[in-house]
Amino acid sequence: MDNKIYDFSISTLGECKVQSPIQLSTKPGDFIANYVTDNEFIRYRVDCSKGEEEESLSNANLLEKAGPREKIFFNPSHVHAAVITCGGLCPGLNDVIRAVVRCLWIRYGVRRISGIRFGFKGLLPEYGYDVIPLDPDKVDDCHKTGGSMLGTSRGGGNRVIEIADAIENLNVNMVFIIGGDGTQRGSLEVAEEIERRGLKIAVVGIPKTVDNDLSFIQKSFGFDTAVVKATEAVAAAHMEAHSQINGIGLVKLMGRESGFIATHTAIASHEANFVLIPEVPFDLEGPNGFLSVLEKRLRRRHHAVIVVAEGAGQDLMQTEEGTDDSGNRRLADIGIFLRDKMQEYFQRIGLHINLKYIDPSYQIRSAPAAAVDSIYCERLGNNAVHAAMAGKTKLLIGLVHNKFVHLPIAVATSKRNYVNPEGSLWRDALDATGQPVLMVNDKAAFFQKSVKRQI
Numbered sequence: 317m318d319n320k321i322y323d324f325s326i327s328t329l330g331e332c333k334v335q336s337p338i339q340l341s342t343k344p345g346d347f348i349a350n351y352v353t354d355n356e357f358i359r360y361r362v363d364c365s366k367g368e369e370e371e372s373l374s375n376a377n378l379l380e381k382a383g384p385r386e387k388i389f390f391n392p393s394h395v396h397a398a399v400i401t402c403g404g405l406c407p408g409l410n411d412v413i414r415a416v417v418r419c420l421w422i423r424y425g426v427r428r429i430s431g432i433r434f435g436f437k438g439l440l441p442e443y444g445y446d447v448i449p450l451d452p453d454k455v456d457d458c459h460k461t462g463g464s465m466l467g468t469s470r471g472g473g474n475r476v477i478e479i480a481d482a483i484e485n486l487n488v489n490m491v492f493i494i495g496g497d498g499t500q501r502g503s504l505e506v507a508e509e510i511e512r513r514g515l516k517i518a519v520v521g522i523p524k525t526v527d528n529d530l531s532f533i534q535k536s537f538g539f540d541t542a543v544v545k546a547t548e549a550v551a552a553a554h555m556e557a558h559s560q561i562n563g564i565g566l567v568k569l570m571g572r573e574s575g576f577i578a579t580h581t582a583i584a585s586h587e588a589n590f591v592l593i594p595e596v597p598f599d600l601e602g603p604n605g606f607l608s609v610l611e612k613r614l615r616r617r618h619h620a621v622i623v624v625a626e627g628a629g630q631d632l633m634q635t636e637e638g639t640d641d642s643g644n645r646r647l648a649d650i651g652i653f654l655r656d657k658m659q660e661y662f663q664r665i666g667l668h669i670n671l672k673y674i675d676p677s678y679q680i681r682s683a684p685a686a687a688v689d690s691i692y693c694e695r696l697g698n699n700a701v702h703a704a705m706a707g708k709t710k711l712l713i714g715l716v717h718n719k720f721v722h723l724p725i726a727v728a729t730s731k732r733n734y735v736n737p738e739g740s741l742w743r744d745a746l747d748a749t750g751q752p753v754l755m756v757n758d759k760a761a762f763f764q765k766s767v768k769r770q771i
Contacts (some may be wrong), residue, residue, distance in 0.1 A: 321376045322730075324360065326722045329516045329707035332387040336705070338423050340384060352383030352702075358719045360532075382699040382713055382720040384423075389518075389707025390489055392424040397704070398488045399450065400432040400439075401464040402473065402495035402502075405678075406526045407541035408685035408693040409494060410458040410465050415697025416492050416522075417455045423698075424705055430486065431465070435495075436472035436502065439482035447486070459690060462682040473502025480509040483517060490518040490704040492697075496525035496536075497729045498644070500712060504725040507710045518704040521712040521725055522696050526681060529574035531733045532723055533714030537693045539577070541686040542570065546581040549676040550623060554587040557619040560670035564610075564620050564658065568651030568675045571625030572644060575735045578625040583748045589613055589620045590751045592650075594627035595735045596742070600657060602757035607661045609755055614667065624650055626677070651675055695720060 341348035357378035399416055401409050413431070420426040431448035432438040438445040448454075448466065458465045473479070483491060483506070493503040500521045507519035523530050528539040546569050553565025569578045575593025582591035590610070592598060599605035613620045626647060633648035655673045662669045685693060692715070699713045699720045711722045735742055746753060756762045 322360075322727050323376065324379050324724060324727060326380050326708055326724060327710045329389055329518060329709055332385060332389045332706055334388045334391050336384060336386055336388045337392060337425055338384050340386070342386065351386040352381050354380065354385070356381040358717055358721060360716070362717060379716055379719075379721040379723065382703060382722055384702045385706040388705045389516075390705055392426050392705070395420075395424075395426045395489045395705075396428040396430065396487055397426055397490045397492065398430045398432055398447070398483070398486065399466065399492045400435065400494065401466050401468045401524075402435040402493065402499040403468060403470055403524065404496075404526075405463055405468065405681040406524050406538035407462060407545075407681070407683050408537040408689045409463065409468070409524065410455075410461065411685050411690050411693035412494055412522055412524075412537065412697045413450075413465060414455040414459050415694045416701055417450045418452050419698045419701040421452050424701065430488070434467040435469035436475070436479055436499075437469045438467075439479045440472060440475060441478070441482070459693075460684060462684045473499060473506075476502070476505045476509050479506050480513065483510065484513070484515060488517060490520065492520050492522060492700055492704065494522045494524050496523070497530055497732070499524075500725050501729050504710060504729070507725070511709075516707075518707060518709040520700045520704045520708065521728075522700050523712050523714060523728070526577070527571050527574050528576040529572075529733045530714075530728060531731045532716065532728050533712075534716060534718070535692075537689055537696060538685065539580075539689075540692075541683060541689045542577050542680050543580045543584055544686050545676065545680040545683050546577055546623075547585045549674050549680075550581055550585040550587055550621060553672060553674050554585070554619075554621045556672040557621055557670075560619070562614050562618055562662075562667065562669045564614070564622065564669055564671040566622045566624065566651065566655055566658070566671065566673045568624050568626060568673075568677070570677055570680070572627040572647060574733055575625040575628065576733075578623050578628075579735050579741060579745045582623050582745050585621075585623075586748065587621050588623045588749050589617075590622040591745055591749055592622070592624040592628040593735055594625055594630070596737050596754075597631060597762070598629065598755040599757050600629075600632055604752070604755060604757045606755045607658065609752060610658070611662070611665070611667065614669070622654070624654060626650060629653070 429450040433445040525536045557563035557565035582588040635648045636646040
């Protein structure tokens with residue numbers, strides 16, 4: 317946890333005066349689930365040192381608990397809700413859609429729910445997509461398949477005025493936006509435009525990034541499924557490598573700027589000998605570079621498995637200028653680059669290898685959610701509905717210290733989550749692979765660059 321001061325206060329549309337149709341309890345001990353009040357919080361910072369001064373209980377350290385309120389802002393019979401999925405595919409999208417629709421319909425009695433097709437572009441007039449009426453019958457089995465039953469797309473979120481116009485014209489009271497940090501920054505701008513117009517529309521985000529790179533929350537949905545599927549790919553790579561003379565299995569995984577999937581997969585698989593992530597630069601050539609270390613591994617053990625995140629080693633390649641439709645920096649292909657460099661190197665030194673390259677990225681993204689993610693998605697969707705019905709807006713639902721909380725979108729998207737090279741997760745990954753702590757030739761120059769990068 318950093319020491320920066322954040323404001324975790326949550327925006328609301330007004331006073332809650334409507335009795336919730338959900339019959340819960342206000343007192344413990346009666347075997348009935350309890351309502352959550354706006355006076356229930358959890359601490360953001362839980363780490364401490366013995367003898368340090370107690371931190372004050374303020375908006376800088378308190379996260380509002382998510383959950384159903386006794387009094388809500390919207391009359392359910394008047395509600396028209398919309399659900400939208402944006403960005404790339406991710407395991408669990410359909411599970412979240414299902415949870416939102418069923419909670420609105422069954423728990424609150426909302427009868428007007430619209431699915432927006434193909435992301436923000438479904439709200440732009442030139443694409444001509446009609447909304448899809450949603451109800452429990454339409455969504456009951458959608459979780460059994462991957463992808464998004466509503467379709468998705470990248471981009472379009474910067475056309476704030478047109479998106480706000482479309483939401484206003486649909487007479488929507490609440491919008492559930494499922495997407496990553498770029499999507500959520502766009503949803504915040506849309507919410508602010510709606511607020512400028514004096515409209516009472518709740519904008520609630522459900523964070524989706526398979527890379528697990530959104531800050532403040534423990535994990536984003538789909539991440540656990542991605543690790544499960546990635547581990548299967550590593551097992552296949554290991555079998556290929558182990559069955560060949562000097563076999564090498566190279567597996568490229570998602571992780572543009574944060575190497576969480578690659579790191580967790582390396583630990584989970586027990587079969588990766590190297591894991592390369594964006595947070596830890598490495599040299600390719602030289603006595604301490606990756607290729608030299610790999611050669612020593614092959615001469616000693618006669619096979620090797622390498623897991624690489626897509627954003628690793630970008631400083632070693634010629635990268636493209638500009639960004640993609642989601643606003644992400646364009647990346648060079650580290651998988652193809654490493655494959656070719658390894659073949660060139662071992663041919664040059666006269667060492668026979670048998671290299672297999674696997675890129676399972678799109679298979680992972682399109683997979684149905686594993687059970688652990690299905691549970692998480694169900695609870696995220698339910699809590700998103702509870703927040704919107706209580707008139708909360710400009711927030712994300714997140715899991716922090718194993719509690720579901722409300723996080724302001726502005727705070728949640730203010731920085732990115734990275735693997736800490738000095739933290740316990742990366743330490744455990746190094747223990748699992750047995751690779752050197754650093755694969756660089758000039759450590760003094762490396763540390764000087766690292767200091768500049770941190771500044």
